[in-house]
Amino acid sequence: MWFFRVPQVVFGEDALSFLSTLGIKRACIVCDRYLAAAGMPQRVMRFLDGAEVAVVSDFGEEPSLGDVERNLTQVREFGPDWFLGLGGGSSMDMAKILFALYERPDISAYDITPLVPLGLRKRARLALIPTTSGTGSECSWAAVLSDEGHRKNELASPEIMADYAILDPSLVLGLPKGVTRNTAVDAITHSVEAYASAWRNPYSDAMAEKAFELIVNSILRVLKDPSDVTARGNVHIGASMAGSAFSNSQIGLAHALGHALGSHFRVPHGMSVGLYLPSVVRFNSQAVPERYRRLNSLVPDGIRKGTLDLSLQALFSEMGQPLSVDEAGIDRSRYLESLEGMVAVASESTGTVGNAKDASTSDIRTLLLSVLPEK
Ligand SMILES: [Fe+2]
Known part of the structure; x- marks a missing residue:
């Protein structure tokens, strides 16, 4: 028996506007510090009218366990009902891991495995919004965590797959x-x-x-x-x-x-x-x-x-x-x-x-x- 998994995919030039239909009350936008400095979260906030928003961005490329723990404190204090992972693979993977650990404060990142049911989605849901066209993280149930030696550790669980992958080509028009x-x-x-x-x-x-x-x-x-x-x-x-x-x-x-x-x-x-x-x-x-x-x-x-x-x-x-x-x-x-x-x-x-x-x-x-x- 096979199980094929994909998120619900929203695609098109106005795909971002779909966010306004989700009834989001407290959005945690997870995006790396470079994109945050470039004003990328503001492109999304336009569609979050009336919602409280926290931008979680204290991390760069190839996030490590230390990055996860530091940002998790901010996430827990804020208490989101939605995680919006915005960026390339690092930002979207970070959103997946923060989402899982926010839902399950009793586990560590390395407990995210396909073999153990996590029981997520009791407190929040997850939408991923890629700003590059490549990693495919918005459609995968894996997340990469780097260790200090830059070795990549792959975490995976069907439950960290996004509820929605929002593909808006206008977000990649300015890519170098x-x-x-x-x-x-x-x-x-x-x-x-x-x-x-x-x-x-x-x-x-x-x-x-x-x-x-x-x-x-x-x-x-x-x-x-x-x-x-x-x-x-x-x-x-x-x-x-x-x-x-x-x-x-x-x-x-x-x-x-x-x-x-x-x-x-x-x-x-x-x-x-x-x-x-x-x-x-x-x-x-x-x-x-x-x-x-x-x-x-x-x-x-x-x-x-x-x-x-x-x-x-x-x-x-x-x-x-x-x-x-x-x-x-x-x-x-x-x-x-x-x-x-x-x-x-x-x-x-x-x-x-x-x-x-x-x-x-x-x-x-x-x-x-x-x-x-x-x-
Ligand atoms: Fe790849």
């Missing part, structure tokens, strides 16, 4: 080009990995395939003309669908390797996973040949090559996504020094477990070296 590119590469990687996942299913297949088609056929238009609302909307809902795809199957080796890189070097998440995706597709190609042929047929003419790995390289190159350690600005000798540490992190990742093809330690080492071409 670099963030647009990194987050889109992340979403493309989610769709490709979900489609080939060992735990794939008809539901995740449909989400992954359409997400891939929407994003690869619109992202170059977005990068050329960031104000193209139709293309932005395609990438925005595509990224959410890719989130639903991997949340209902699993990510794969490109994420395992990207997380390993991220544990040793400060590289944006999307850039990290995209660095390895073409090599991982090559590695998996004998395991899922028909699936990759199908995805490759969806790549637009002019970019498409004979195989999916080459098409992805061509697309990424056109987007400006690095394809090697050198292009990513990582020092070669430091990369080699960190190699065994990265092999260890990748080997323990859930992405390795759910990958289309089993990968040995030696395979993982070879894949990590595949982005370090001989000089």
Whole structure:
């Protein structure tokens, strides 16, 4: 028996106005300090007429347990009836964790697991509003918590999935080009990995395939003309669908390797996973040949090559996504020094477990070296 989970999705240029229909009395807007300083919460407050609002923003990228505990004090003092997670993956994941710990003051963040019912939604509900098009966190039941060494710990429970995912393309129109590119590469990687996942299913297949088609056929238009609302909307809902795809199957080796890189070097998440995706597709190609042929047929003419790995390289190159350690600005000798540490992190990742093809330690080492071409 399978259970497929998605939040109720609200999509469109005026999607934010849906907030005014929820009868919110005390809204806790969770968004990182950069977005708060940029005035992003005010975009949402316009639709919270008559509600008391607290902005919880004392955290940055890759929040840690310390960040959670510090912000939880403010949340508990305020006593919200709604959590509105506003931002990229870090802000939305923080909202999920704060929501769970507000509802359950007797547990710690690491008690959030799929195996134990939490009994949430006695005091509040959760809406997630992405301001990037990539992480898919608004549609997933996972939340990432970093430890001090930048290792990512994945918390998961079906109960921390949002009640509503509110996708308003007007929130991403002003995204800088670099963030647009990194987050889109992340979403493309989610769709490709979900489609080939060992735990794939008809539901995740449909989400992954359409997400891939929407994003690869619109992202170059977005990068050329960031104000193209139709293309932005395609990438925005595509990224959410890719989130639903991997949340209902699993990510794969490109994420395992990207997380390993991220544990040793400060590289944006999307850039990290995209660095390895073409090599991982090559590695998996004998395991899922028909699936990759199908995805490759969806790549637009002019970019498409004979195989999916080459098409992805061509697309990424056109987007400006690095394809090697050198292009990513990582020092070669430091990369080699960190190699065994990265092999260890990748080997323990859930992405390795759910990958289309089993990968040995030696395979993982070879894949990590595949982005370090001989000089
Ligand atoms: Fe990702």
